[in-house]
Amino acid sequence: MKKLFNLLLLGTFVLFAVSCQEDEPAPQPAPDLVQAANAAGLTTLLAAVDAVPSLGSTLLGAPAITVFAPTNQAFTNALTAFEATDLNDLVSKLGGVQNLEIVLGFHVVPAVAFAADLNATNSFTTVSGQTLTVSRTGGSVTITDATGGTANVVTADVEIANGVVHVIDRVLLPEIELPTEPAPNLVDAATSAGLTTLLAAVGAVDGLGGTLLGLDAITVFAPSNEAFAAALTAFGAADLGQLVTKIGGVGNLETVLGFHVVPAVAFSTDLAATNTFTTVSGQEITVNVSGSNVTVTDAAGNTANVVTPNVAIENGVVHVIDRVLLPELELPNVVEAATAAGLTVLLDAVTAANLGGALLEAEAITVFAPRNEAFVALLEELDVEGLAGLIELLGAEAVTKVLQFHVVPAVAFSFDLDEGTQTVPTLAGENLTVTRTGSNVTVTDAAGAVYNVVIADVAIENGVVHVIDGVLLPTLE
Template identity: 70%
Template structure:
C-alpha cells in the first residue's frame, strides 16, 4: 500500500509538469516589430531618413500585406553619397534626379512578398515595388542581390522578422534603371581651371576677346599645353615670364596666332581620329594629329611632336586634349625696315637710305637698334641750327652720318629684360661703346657726349633682333 502511494505521488508530479508545459506552448509569441521599429533597432538611420523624404512611403510599407525589404546600412548609403559626389542625403536626392527617382530607388529595395533566406532558390527574380526586376542569389548561407546596373550587394544580416514580412540588411544601395540628371559639361575656362592650366589661361587672357570668342564658338577642339609645357617654351625662348615670351615672339598679335594654332574649329574626340589627321586651326595654319591606338600626338609647323597626356576632357562646346608642349605655328616678324615703317620713323629710314645702311642691317645675323623718333631728329636739327636731314648730312659729311647711325646699332640681341640692372656697356657698329642703363622697367641710353635719352617704346621684335625706340639721336665721338 505504501508503494502504491509513492507511485501515485510521482504520477501527480509528472502530470503537473506536463500541464505547465502545455500552458507555456499555448501562450502567444511576442509580436514582431514593424519595419520602422526594426530599422531603428538595427541603426539604419539613413534608410529611415530616405524613406521619410518620400511622402506617404513609410505608411504604405507599414500597411502592406507582405514585404521583403533589402535594407542598406548607413555605410552603404555613405558609399552611395561618395559615388554620386554628394555630402548629404539632400544632395544625393538631387544627384538621383529628385524625390520621384528616390522613390523608385527605395521601391527597388522592396519585394511585395515574404522571402526568408531559407525559402530562396539558387537564383531568384523578384518584381519590386518600383516595377523593376531584382535578382537574388543564394549559395549555402550566402545571399547576394544584383541591381539593374550589375552591382552586387551582400546580405550581411538575414531574416530580421517584421510584423508584415522580413528584412535582409545589405551592404550596398541598389540602383534601378533611372534617368539620372545630366551634369552640364564645364566651359573651356572652367575645364582649364580644374586641370590647373593656369599659364594657358593667363595667355588667353592677354589677348582681348579671345576667351569670349572661344566660349562662344559653336564647336572647338583645344590642344591645351600644361604649365610645364609653357615652362619649357619659356626656357627655349630664354624668357622668364609670359610677358617676356610674348615680347620675344613679336607681341600680342603673334601670341594670338600661337594660341589659335592650338584650336580647331570642330569637335574631335580621340576615338574620332584617323591614324593621320590634318586640321586647319583658328590661326589659319595646318596642324597634324596622329593616333596610334590610344596614343595621340600633335606635330606643329616647326616639326615638333607633342603628346596628348590627357585626352577627351569634354567641354560644353567641344573637347580639350591636354598636351606636353607648346605648338609653334609659322610666325611672321617684321624686318628692321618694316618695323621702322610701322612706327613711322621716317627720318631714320631716310637717313639709313642715304647712308646705304639698309642692306647691312637687314643682312646682320643679330642686332639691337636704338631707333630715334622723328621728333628726336628734329631736336638735333634745331640744336645744330639746321632745317633738314640733307643739311645735316651735308654739315656732318656722309662718313660721319654713317658713324652716327652705326652708333645706334648693337651687333647682338638685347631685349630690355636681357639687360643687367644698372649700367651696361655695349659695343656698336660705329666701333664705339654705348652706355645703356636699366632701372627696373626703365631704360636709358647715354652717348659719347654724355647726353641721356629714354627708351620710349621697348622690345619691338624683328626677324633678326629687336628695336627700342628712343627720344634722342645718339652722337659718337666725331672728328
C-alpha cells in the same frame, strides 16, 4: 453523494484550467515594417522612405512583402560612392524622388521569403518591376543588383506583420537613368587641370576668353604650365609678359593661342592616322595618331605630345599637350617698324646712307632709333639745314658711321640687359654704353651725351627697336 463529489471535482478542474490560461501571456503580434526598422536602428532607410510620398503606407498595406533593408552604414557607403553630402544630396544625384522610389522599390519583393524558403539561386521581380538575384549558400544569403554589386544579409528573418525583413550591408542599385553632370566650360576645365599660364595668356587678350566660350564647337590643344615654361626658356623670357613682347605683342599672342584651337570637336577616337586641321588663327596644324599616342605638329615642324586627351567641355574637348605650338608670326621689318613709329628723318638718313638693305638682311640687330625731334635738335645744334646740310657738314662716310653707331649686331630687349652699365659693340666698330636702372634704359655716346629710351622693345623680324630721344655720336675725325 458520489454525484456531488464528481461535480465538485469537475468544477475544481475547470477553475484550475481557467487559472492556468490566465497565467499564460497572450501571443504578441509581429511589428509592422516601420516598427521593425525603428527597432533595428535603420533610421536612414526610414528617412528615405519618408522622402517618397505615400511609399510608407503602401508598404505597410501590402498583403505580403520581403524587404532587403540597408543598414545606416550601407547608406553612408552609398553617399561616398555618389560623392553626396547627405541623403538629400544623394536623392539629387540619383535623379530625384522618382528615381529614389525606384531604388527603394528594388529592395522590396511582393511575396514572403524567409531564408529557409530560398533555393540556392533565386530570381525575384521587385516592386520596382526589375529583377534581382538572391543566392543562399548554407547560412549565408547574398543579393546581386543590376550593376553586379553584391550585398550580404547581416540579419535575416525579422518577421513583420505582412512579411519579413532581411537587413543587408549595401544599397542595391536598379537600372536607372542617372542625371549627367554638365560638362565644364573651357575656363573651368583649364582651372581644374591647373593650366594657370594658359589661362593668364588667354586673359591677356581682350575678349578672347569670351570668344572661345561662345564658339559652337572647339577642340583645344592646351599647353601645360611646363610647356609654357619651356617656351619662356626658348625665347629667353622670364615671364609671360616678356614672352608676349618677344613674339611681337598681344596681337601675335592671339595668333599663337588661336593656333591651338580647331573650330570643330575632335576626340582622340574621332581622329584618323593623319589629320590636317585649320585652326582659329587660319593656319594649319597636323595631328597624327599612332596607337594610343597623339601628336601635333606646328608650322615650324615642332611636335607636341598629347599628355591628357579627351577632357570634355560644354562646347567641345580639350587635349593637354607638352609644348607650345608656334604658327607663322607676322613681325614688321625695321623699315616697317620705323615707318609705323613715324621716324621719317631716320628713314631718310638710312636711305641716303644706303643702309636699308644691310639692316634688313642682318641676322640679329638691336636698333636705338632717334625720333624726329632728336634729329631736329642735332641739326639746330650743328646749325645746318636738313639732312643734306648734315651730310655736307660731316661727310657721307661720317653720317653712315653715325647711323651704324645706333645698331648693335645682336638682339637685346630692355629686360635682357643687365642691371647697371654695360658696353655693347655697334656696326660702327665702336662700343656704345647702355645703362639699365629698373625699367629705365639710357644710352651714352662717345662724347658722353646721355639719352633715354622713350619707347622700348618694338619687336621686328630680325631683332628689336628702341626709340631714343637723342642722336648718338661716335668718335668722328
